[in-house]
Amino acid sequence: MPRAITFTSSTPIRVDPNLEPGGTPSAPNVIPWPRDESGKLKVLSICTCGLSAKFPFCDGSHKACKDEDPSKTYAYDAATKARTEV
Numbered sequence: 352m353p354r355a356i357t358f359t360s361s362t363p364i365r366v367d368p369n370l371e372p373g374g375t376p377s378a379p380n381v382i383p384w385p386r387d388e389s390g391k392l393k394v395l396s397i398c399t400c401g402l403s404a405k406f407p408f409c410d411g412s413h414k415a416c417k418d419e420d421p422s423k424t425y426a427y428d429a430a431t432k433a434r435t436e437v
Contacts, residue, residue: 353424354416355437356401364407368392402427 362380370376370383385393385408396409403410415432419425424437 353421354401354419355424355426358401366395366407402432 365378365381366384367376367381368384370381372383372386374383376382385395387393398406398409398413400413400416402412402415404412412432415427415434416425419434425434426437427434
């Protein structure tokens, strides 16, 4: 299902399992790997729809795409998730 997604970053996001939560990242684009309450590394779901507010991680926003027509291209408003056909 085609989607028009605008990316504004020009650098990758690095998820570092060695960076403790609250630790000092080696660069602005480095974030700690999410951990559960006991400090164990969590399983990550990576966003592939481009709509997640927690990109590059999935936040469930892909549910808005469930009834897309695969023969059409859509754009989504970043704030409201309102869909328009492109």
